[in-house]
Amino acid sequence: MKAFKYHKLSIILLLLFGPWISKINAQDSVASKTQLSISYFLPVNNLPYLEVNTRKKNGRKFEAVTNIPVNIYFDQAERKNLLGQVTTDSTGKGRIGLPASFKNEWDSLNEFKFIAEESSPQGEALSADITIKKAILTIDTTSADGTRMVTAELKEKNGDNWIPVKDIDMVLSIKRLLGNLSVGDKETYTSDSTGVSRAEFKRDSIPGDQKGNIILVAQIVDNDNYGNLAVEKLVNWGTPVKPPKNFFAQRALWSIRTETPFWLLFTVYSIVLGIWGTFIYLIFQVRKIKKLGA
Amino acid sequence: MENFKNLSDEKIITDLLPQKFGRRGMIWTTGLMVLCGIGGFAYIKQLKEGLIVTNMGDYVSWGIYISNFVFFVAVSLVGSLITAIFRLSGVQWRTPLTRIAEIIAVSNITFAALIIIVDMGRPERLYFLFNHGRIQSPILWDVIVITTYFFLSLFLLYITLIPDISLMISLKFKIGKRFSKIYKWLASFWKGTEGQEKLRDRAITILCVTIVPVAFCIHTVTSWLFATTYRPGWDSSNFGAYFVSGAFLVGAGAVVVAMYIYRRVYKLDRYITDDHFNKMGKITVLLALLYLYFNVNEFLVPAFKMKNEEKDYLNGLLNGDYSLMFWFAVLTGMIIPILIMIFKKGRKPLPMFVAGIMIVVAAWFKRYLIVTPTLLHPFLPKYDSPLRFNHYFPSWEEWAITIGSMAGVLLIITFFTRFFPIISIYKTLEDKHTITKKTETIEQYESVQIS
Numbered sequence A: 001m002k003a004f005k006y007h008k009l010s011i012i013l014l015l016l017f018g019p020w021i022s023k024i025n026a027q028d029s030v031a032s033k034t035q036l037s038i039s040y041f042l043p044v045n046n047l048p049y050l051e052v053n054t055r056k057k058n059g060r061k062f063e064a065v066t067n068i069p070v071n072i073y074f075d076q077a078e079r080k081n082l083l084g085q086v087t088t089d090s091t092g093k094g095r096i097g098l099p100a101s102f103k104n105e106w107d108s109l110n111e112f113k114f115i116a117e118e119s120s121p122q123g124e125a126l127s128a129d130i131t132i133k134k135a136i137l138t139i140d141t142t143s144a145d146g147t148r149m150v151t152a153e154l155k156e157k158n159g160d161n162w163i164p165v166k167d168i169d170m171v172l173s174i175k176r177l178l179g180n181l182s183v184g185d186k187e188t189y190t191s192d193s194t195g196v197s198r199a200e201f202k203r204d205s206i207p208g209d210q211k212g213n214i215i216l217v218a219q220i221v222d223n224d225n226y227g228n229l230a231v232e233k234l235v236n237w238g239t240p241v242k243p244p245k246n247f248f249a250q251r252a253l254w255s256i257r258t259e260t261p262f263w264l265l266f267t268v269y270s271i272v273l274g275i276w277g278t279f280i281y282l283i284f285q286v287r288k289i290k291k292l293g294a
Numbered sequence B: 001m002e003n004f005k006n007l008s009d010e011k012i013i014t015d016l017l018p019q020k021f022g023r024r025g026m027i028w029t030t031g032l033m034v035l036c037g038i039g040g041f042a043y044i045k046q047l048k049e050g051l052i053v054t055n056m057g058d059y060v061s062w063g064i065y066i067s068n069f070v071f072f073v074a075v076s077l078v079g080s081l082i083t084a085i086f087r088l089s090g091v092q093w094r095t096p097l098t099r100i101a102e103i104i105a106v107s108n109i110t111f112a113a114l115i116i117i118v119d120m121g122r123p124e125r126l127y128f129l130f131n132h133g134r135i136q137s138p139i140l141w142d143v144i145v146i147t148t149y150f151f152l153s154l155f156l157l158y159i160t161l162i163p164d165i166s167l168m169i170s171l172k173f174k175i176g177k178r179f180s181k182i183y184k185w186l187a188s189f190w191k192g193t194e195g196q197e198k199l200r201d202r203a204i205t206i207l208c209v210t211i212v213p214v215a216f217c218i219h220t221v222t223s224w225l226f227a228t229t230y231r232p233g234w235d236s237s238n239f240g241a242y243f244v245s246g247a248f249l250v251g252a253g254a255v256v257v258a259m260y261i262y263r264r265v266y267k268l269d270r271y272i273t274d275d276h277f278n279k280m281g282k283i284t285v286l287l288a289l290l291y292l293y294f295n296v297n298e299f300l301v302p303a304f305k306m307k308n309e310e311k312d313y314l315n316g317l318l319n320g321d322y323s324l325m326f327w328f329a330v331l332t333g334m335i336i337p338i339l340i341m342i343f344k345k346g347r348k349p350l351p352m353f354v355a356g357i358m359i360v361v362a363a364w365f366k367r368y369l370i371v372t373p374t375l376l377h378p379f380l381p382k383y384d385s386p387l388r389f390n391h392y393f394p395s396w397e398e399w400a401i402t403i404g405s406m407a408g409v410l411l412i413i414t415f416f417t418r419f420f421p422i423i424s425i426y427k428t429l430e431d432k433h434t435i436t437k438k439t440e441t442i443e444q445y446e447s448v449q450i451s
Helices: A002-029 A100-108 A262-293 B009-016 B023-049 B064-076 B078-088 B092-120 B138-170 B177-187 B194-227 B239-265 B274-305 B308-319 B323-341 B349-375 B396-419 B425-447
Strands: A034-042 A049-058 A061-064 A069-074 A082-087 A093-097 A111-118 A127-133 A135-144 A147-158 A161-164 A169-175 A180-182 A196-200 A214-223 A227-235
Touching: A034 A111, A034 A127, A049 A069, A049 A111, A082 A093, A135 A214, A135 A227, A147 A169, A147 A214, A169 A196, A262 B138, A262 B194, B009 B425, B023 B396, B064 B078, B064 B092, B064 B138, B064 B194, B064 B239, B064 B349, B064 B396, B078 B092, B078 B138, B078 B194, B078 B239, B092 B138, B092 B239, B092 B274, B092 B396, B092 B425, B138 B177, B138 B194, B138 B425, B194 B239, B194 B349, B239 B274, B239 B323, B239 B349, B274 B308, B274 B323, B274 B349, B308 B323, B308 B349, B323 B349
Parallel strands: A034 A227
Antiparallel strands: A034 A049, A049 A061, A049 A093, A069 A082, A069 A111, A111 A127, A135 A147, A147 A161, A147 A196, A169 A180, A169 A214, A214 A227
């Protein structure tokens, strides 16, 4: 009885919410329809491209949907506006660079609408669109009183002018081998009224290349108006990492073939000579047998 | 040995001389040649298009080819077990098994070397191993030791064959002109004089002493190809012993299978007796127990600790994607054969044959499990790689080449059996005469009346 009292609250909660929880789980376990999305990228090399992504929710996870042919249009889904066709790969993604024939529109307009439509008639008639404002992201650094700052500025094209954009979240980071590391404590930095976001560089002892160079990266990720923009700058703010002097010139296991440790040479050659010496001796024995039979 | 002591020398020679292929033999050989042909076709395709025809990628860069290589190296170790170790330890009943073991060793080590070239993708770069190879690298040690073992095994096979080939020449064994010339080139000098006998006997003993450490080296060095890299499942100080014990087991299993087939096909019941199966059964049980012991050390101890870095890999083997194959390999390759062969009835030819097949098949999958799951679980995070790199299943070209190489091994053994005696006639006659002499001596002793 005491146990019942103790667990009474749990039982009531279970009765109340049990069916609802099971319903959520049931919904999770059903695979949803395929979703198509389109994103805009302006990477470091300034060659803009569009990326489509087809995926499906299965349980609580998204799964890539592969081999979906997708047509990409500019402004309206009409044949004359077709920019190209992509087929999603094993990751559910397909990428297309903006073609050279799009140059006139690119130069004359400030806002672009891109439409993605599944091109297979047997498919689920998937479609998605995105509207992007033409923008430019720049990165710079300042150094004063021993404080080093990283700044990034976003400007959008308005008429013939480039005007700063405020309240945009930017990622300011340092390029590392397997990912990027934020330059400061925060993950993102928001631009002020001058379109500039600032972060204090707090990674003073970060290892750079042999000259101490590191690459700073400013990014705008998945912004509704501007898409994905990235820009890089090489600075000499890292600690030079030089390989130890004569690292490969010493006789060690990791050295080049002419710098094999003596003990290893001795061991290997003694074994090889010992065994092959015996083998050659045995061949001579067979020659002797041969002579005896001649 | 008692079984053939009453047979005449002529009968023994007739029984043991190579025989022409019958209908079944022709079908068997043609089948193997077709498989080799398909493998060859797949290899030409791989040569033309590159390793892209395989399903290997950045992570699984050693796939089914290297699993197969490890398997061949393992099986080849049996030559040293049966011939060298048995001879040095004075095992008298070894005669009908030695040549079977030797040809298994030669054929397997030949294809082990070839499969490495297949895995390289660019065979013309083989010489890079020598002019750019670093002696610090276990890969170069493996190249050296495989080459050495190949020549030693071939030499062992040859030196034990000399009197038999000489006998075949003297009997004018009809095999065609071209082959007669080869026989003559190989052994026409053998007269069986005391001096020749002495030299040959001494050479075989020296060879046996030499081949045992080389055999241990060949599989230990192969294990070091894995163990000298820091990866889950390979980072083990136990690997050399684990590989060598596994190799002895699969080699013994292969010999048992071959013993059964030769006994049935060539009606060699008098020479490969139930007693041979019984004794090989005892040895195989011992080897299976030893290998099981190393497996407990290799898997259960790390699983008990379940270090974070090895968690995915171990779970994948014990109850994940590879669990079916893993438990199949453990049960079929060790536990069931032990349960069969531990009882006297299980050491009869047929159950032994079944157990041998189980050991060999499971051993192949065991090698696949040593190579692939580890490669799929690197310590460094997988970064910016296609999704397909997370899985590995060999392409048809890989399967065709692998099956073709296995057929190649069997083809070497088959052709060898066609042209050379698979049981040493010379040694069998020697054994017979020793028994007869012994019996006569005993009878003489028994006939002496003690007053």
